[in-house]
Amino acid sequence: MSVQRNDWSLQRKGIIDQERHKDRVKEAIRKNLGSIVSNEAIILSDGKRSVKVPIRSLDEYKFRFDHRKRKHVGQGDGKTRVGDVLAREEGQGQGKGKGPAGQDAGAEYYEAEVNIDELAALIFEDLRLPFLEEKAKKAVPAKTTRFDEIRRTGVMANLDKRRLIFENIKRNARSSSGAKFGNVKKEDLRFKSWEEDNRYESNAVVLALMDVSGSMGEFKKYIARSFFFWMVRFLRTKYDNVEIVFISHHTEAKEVTEEQFFTQGESGGTVVSSAYQLALEIIATRYNPRDWNVYPFHFSDGDNYYSDNEEAVRLADELIRTCNLFGYGEIGEEGTSGYRRSSGALLSIFKDRLHRKERFVGVRIDEREDVYPALKQFFGQRGVEA
Amino acid sequence: MADDREIKDLERALEQIWQIAARLGLDPFPTRFEIVPATVMYEIGSYALPGRYSHWTFGKAYHRMKTMYDFGLSKIYEVVINTNPSYGFLLETNSPIQNKLVMAHVLGHVDFFKNNAYFSKTNRRMVESVSSHAGRMNEYEFKYGRKTVEEFLDAVLSIEEHIDPNFFIKQDHPPQTEAQERAGRPKEGRYDDLWKLGEQSAPDAPQPPARELPRGERVPEKDLVYYIMRNSPALADWQRDAMAMIHEEMEYFVPQMQTKVMNEGWASFHHARIMRELDLPDRELLEFAELHAGVVSPQKGQLNPYYLGYKIFEDIERRWDNPTAEERERLGRRGGEGREKIFEVRELDNDVSFLRNYLTEELCEELDLFVYELVEEEEWKVTEKRWERVRDQLVSNMTNFGFPYIVVADGDHNGNRELYLKHQYEGAELDPAYARKVLEYVFRLWGRPVHLETTADGEQLVMRYNGEDHDED
Numbered sequence: 071m072s073v074q075r076n077d078w079s080l081q082r083k084g085i086i087d088q089e090r091h092k093d094r095v096k097e098a099i100r101k102n103l104g105s106i107v108s109n110e111a112i113i114l115s116d117g118k119r120s121v122k123v124p125i126r127s128l129d130e131y132k133f134r135f136d137h138r139k140r141k142h143v144g145q146g147d148g149k150t151r152v153g154d155v156l157a158r159e160e161g162q163g164q165g166k167g168k169g170p171a172g173q174d175a176g177a178e179y180y181e182a183e184v185n186i187d188e189l190a191a192l193i194f195e196d197l198r199l200p201f202l203e204e205k206a207k208k209a210v211p212a213k214t215t216r217f218d219e220i221r222r223t224g225v226m227a228n229l230d231k232r233r234l235i236f237e238n239i240k241r242n243a244r245s246s247s248g249a250k251f252g253n254v255k256k257e258d259l260r261f262k263s264w265e266e267d268n269r270y271e272s273n274a275v276v277l278a279l280m281d282v283s284g285s286m287g288e289f290k291k292y293i294a295r296s297f298f299f300w301m302v303r304f305l306r307t308k309y310d311n312v313e314i315v316f317i318s319h320h321t322e323a324k325e326v327t328e329e330q331f332f333t334q335g336e337s338g339g340t341v342v343s344s345a346y347q348l349a350l351e352i353i354a355t356r357y358n359p360r361d362w363n364v365y366p367f368h369f370s371d372g373d374n375y376y377s378d379n380e381e382a383v384r385l386a387d388e389l390i391r392t393c394n395l396f397g398y399g400e401i402g403e404e405g406t407s408g409y410r411r412s413s414g415a416l417l418s419i420f421k422d423r424l425h426r427k428e429r430f431v432g433v434r435i436d437e438r439e440d441v442y443p444a445l446k447q448f449f450g451q452r453g454v455e456a
Numbered sequence: 457m458a459d460d461r462e463i464k465d466l467e468r469a470l471e472q473i474w475q476i477a478a479r480l481g482l483d484p485f486p487t488r489f490e491i492v493p494a495t496v497m498y499e500i501g502s503y504a505l506p507g508r509y510s511h512w513t514f515g516k517a518y519h520r521m522k523t524m525y526d527f528g529l530s531k532i533y534e535v536v537i538n539t540n541p542s543y544g545f546l547l548e549t550n551s552p553i554q555n556k557l558v559m560a561h562v563l564g565h566v567d568f569f570k571n572n573a574y575f576s577k578t579n580r581r582m583v584e585s586v587s588s589h590a591g592r593m594n595e596y597e598f599k600y601g602r603k604t605v606e607e608f609l610d611a612v613l614s615i616e617e618h619i620d621p622n623f624f625i626k627q628d629h630p631p632q633t634e635a636q637e638r639a640g641r642p643k644e645g646r647y648d649d650l651w652k653l654g655e656q657s658a659p660d661a662p663q664p665p666a667r668e669l670p671r672g673e674r675v676p677e678k679d680l681v682y683y684i685m686r687n688s689p690a691l692a693d694w695q696r697d698a699m700a701m702i703h704e705e706m707e708y709f710v711p712q713m714q715t716k717v718m719n720e721g722w723a724s725f726h727h728a729r730i731m732r733e734l735d736l737p738d739r740e741l742l743e744f745a746e747l748h749a750g751v752v753s754p755q756k757g758q759l760n761p762y763y764l765g766y767k768i769f770e771d772i773e774r775r776w777d778n779p780t781a782e783e784r785e786r787l788g789r790r791g792g793e794g795r796e797k798i799f800e801v802r803e804l805d806n807d808v809s810f811l812r813n814y815l816t817e818e819l820c821e822e823l824d825l826f827v828y829e830l831v832e833e834e835e836w837k838v839t840e841k842r843w844e845r846v847r848d849q850l851v852s853n854m855t856n857f858g859f860p861y862i863v864v865a866d867g868d869h870n871g872n873r874e875l876y877l878k879h880q881y882e883g884a885e886l887d888p889a890y891a892r893k894v895l896e897y898v899f900r901l902w903g904r905p906v907h908l909e910t911t912a913d914g915e916q917l918v919m920r921y922n923g924e925d926h927d928e929d
Contacts, residue, residue, distance in 0.1 A: 071470060071486055071487060071488070072467065072488050072489065073463050073466045073467045073470055073472060073488075073489040073490070073491070073546075074463070074488065074489070074490050074491070075459065075463060075490065075491040075548075076490060076492075078495075078496045082495055082498065083499060083503070083507075083510070084495065084498065084499035084502060084503075084514070084515070084518040084522070085495075085512045086510065086515075086516055087510050087515030087518060088511060088515040088519045088522075089515065090510065090511070090512040090515045090518075090606075091512040091515035091516040091519060093512070093514075094512045101665065101858070103747075123529075128516075129613050129890075130513055130613065130614070131890050131894050132614055132615075132617065132859070132890065132891035132894060133614075133615070133859065133860045133879075133886060133890065134859070134860065134886070134887050135884045135885065135886060135887060136884070136885045136886060136887045136888070137887070138830050138833075138891075139830070139884070139885045140829070140853075140884045140885070141827050141829045141839070141840075141849050141853075141884075142827070142829065142849075142853070143759060143825060143826070143827055143828075143830070143849050143853060144759060144826055144827075144828050144838075145754050145759050145760070145764075145823055145824055145825055145826075145845060146824040146825075146826060146838075148824045149824070150824050150826050150841070151838065151841065152826075152837055152838050152839060152841050153837060153838060154837065154838040155835045155838075156828055156836045156838065156839050157835070157836040158834065158835055158836070158839065159830060159833060159834050159835065159836070164656075167897065180590065180702075199683065200766055300776055322792075338907060344610060349583070355922045357660060376878065387497055387555075389481060390784075438585050448547050451580065
């Protein structure tokens with residue numbers, strides 16, 4: 071019989087195995103990228119750092135009873151009678167068979183907390199800008215300054231006030247006066263210091279084209295949106311010198327801001343050539359292909375005015391001639407995989423008639439899960455056939 | 457140091473608690489208490505024993521517990537380990553009165569470990585055993601790769617509860633010699649028996665007595681882990697060894713799973729008695745009352761094992777102390793035998809028999825127990841209040857510590873060494889999605905097609921997995 075206290079500071083088994091668990095989560099995410107990429111929680115995360123996504127493969131499977139088909143014994147507050155309703159089943163098919171309070175045995179999924187940055191790193195691992203070429207103009211070293219150091223001396227203009235306050239409070243805390251701000255001394259001062267960064271990089275501009283015509287319903291816009299979400303993220307994380315131009319179109323096209331691009335409503339018919347025309351103009355005036363790598367990506371449901379198809383193909387050919395790669399994604403109705411093609415579906419027309427097909431990628435997207443493969447086709451290592 | 461004083465105080469309190477416990481009739485193993493930080497507490501809590509082998513599922517449990525603690529959602533006050541001497545762990549942030557309560561509670565558990573029949577065969581040096589297991593597992597990881605071992609363990613852990621709780625490999629089954637082992641093995645090839653054609657036994661030589669098949673070759677066999685470990689055509693030596701280790705650890709844990717209600721009830725019953733006899737200042741008394749109420753409070757809708765067990769022990773004591781006239785006459789109870797009776801119960805029963813024998817109509821009513829189920833896929837409704845039905849449902853749900861009862865029915869199904877498992881259906885259906893996943897795991901262990909016979913929607917159903925596809929009829 072005794073009571074003791076020992077030093078357990080070297081005991082780290084739980085933490086080590088927690089890492090193992092994290093590895094499993096990572097692996098599971100990798101395996102489920104397809105469904106995670108188009109998960110609403112992420113696409114609509116609005117700048118949140120991490121989101122919860124359900125992951126199936128992390129359950130510990132055992133022989134167990136079907137929670138929903140079983141009789142349970144519960145305890146009430148003394149007045150329970152036969153026929154009392156304890157809880158209602160909610161979210162049919164969501165896998166979250168909720169029983170009365172505290173009964174969560176029916177939960178089918180393990181919800182993993184996913185950090186969007188980490189997820190992005192996983193997704194982007196295999197992606198790059200295809201046919202990236204050294205272009206003359208801005209391929210000179212781009213000089214940037216990065217503030218990445220803190221020093222005790224420096225110019226007053228570079229004073230780091232936050233750190234100054236912090237240091238001051240720390241010093242006060244050390245002395246007897248308590249952790250308060252005040253009595254600033256020279257030794258509290260901290261200055262930001264920088265380094266010059268020379269990078270040699272090619273320039274690229276991406277033209278994001280989206281159909282916002284009346285036929286682009288909720289699902290189709292969501293797909294286009296999730297694709298562009300990752301594309302924009304990808305381009306901004308991987309390359310410093312990437313410019314993005316947003317163009318939305320129905321019967322006519324116009325250049326819009328990123329925010330408008332993702333939020334504006336739909337209306338009207340579809341004239342694809344209008345968007346291509348505008349794209350070509352923008353390229354001609356602002357992004358001379360001699361200096362820039364140009365990547366137009368276009369999303370539409372392919373419901374183009376029949377009379378416009380001829381023109382669309384001609385302009386697409388011209389885009390391909392001027393650009394490094396032209397990507398076209400055709401979004402189908404939710405759940406109708408493959409066979410259904412509306413009369414004027416552009417994808418098949420493009421596939422038939424375009425001239426330089428090696429610089430064209432066309433994909434069809436019918437499900438949310440198709441977004442990830444589409445990303446991989448657009449930004450994968452080249453040599454992929456559509 | 458304040459620290460030392462705190463420990464001195466606790467030791468003094470422990471002395472007192474121990475004496476009261478002894479006076480009340482408790483007979484625990486010597487017990488060591490240790491004050492630990494939250495990380496260690498949760499680590500021991502999630503592994504159930506310190507020093508076990510590594511697996512991501514422990515990490516997951518640890519992460520969950522730790523997070524709950526960090527967010528202030530739940531807290532473990534105490535962890536106790538069934539060894540001799542026993543170990544009780546106290547959370548370093550516990551208040552003095554919390555620690556006293558925990559110590560009293562722990563002594564109740566330790567008394568139960570020592571004296572309940574279902575624990576009689578548990579290995580009281582389990583900490584050493586699991587740490588040697590961990591060493592071996594570690595070696596296998598080093599030799600065969602962490603991933604290989606991990607994936608194998610995933611498969612074994614999916615059936616780890618399916619052992620026979622009355623079967624202890626080591627004690628019941630002294631290691632066979634090589635020769636015996638060979639003799640006992642099932643025929644290895646289809647035509648091996650041809651070799652024996654020439655050897656004819658003399659006609660009137662006495663036939664050797666029909667030897668009963670050794671454990672592990674008989675079917676039906678409840679112990680899936682043992683059966684597969686012995687007979688699987690697909691396992692390497694290290695894998696059989698790993699399965700034996702997990703089997704041994706489960707042997708150790710099963711009694712705890714079989715006596716959860718009793719064990720918690722017993723400990724709660726006694727911490728209440730002991731604390732009542734401790735001379736507590738008013739302030740502490742109040743805090744104790746609050747804590748105790750928290751431990752044994754009924755949770756709405758759910759069954760709190762602490763509370764249920766606690767109430768039943770109290771009730772038994774009362775009924776044997778002050779029997780009714782009828783009980784005196786018909787059952788010959790003399791009265792004043794309450795204490796004696798509860799000690800008898802703690803020695804002989806497990807949860808199933810405990811509830812079957814001692815959950816009375818009055819208690820069911822007082823606790824407001826009921827049966828509920830999902831009606832028309834829509835509402836969770838109370839469907840039964842008659843106490844005998846409620847009791848029977850409770851007992852049935854606790855049978856086989858809440859797991860479906862599954863046996864090996866044939867290890868050579870279709871004459872093709874396929875494994876045929878059978879779920880002994882008793883009114884509750886299996887979760888089919890989970891069952892399919894487990895079949896995939898069992899296939900990994902057995903290496904040949906696996907079948908599972910069960911009942912769904914009132915009809916017999918056989919699920920199969922052949923390594924590639926699922927199939928059922």
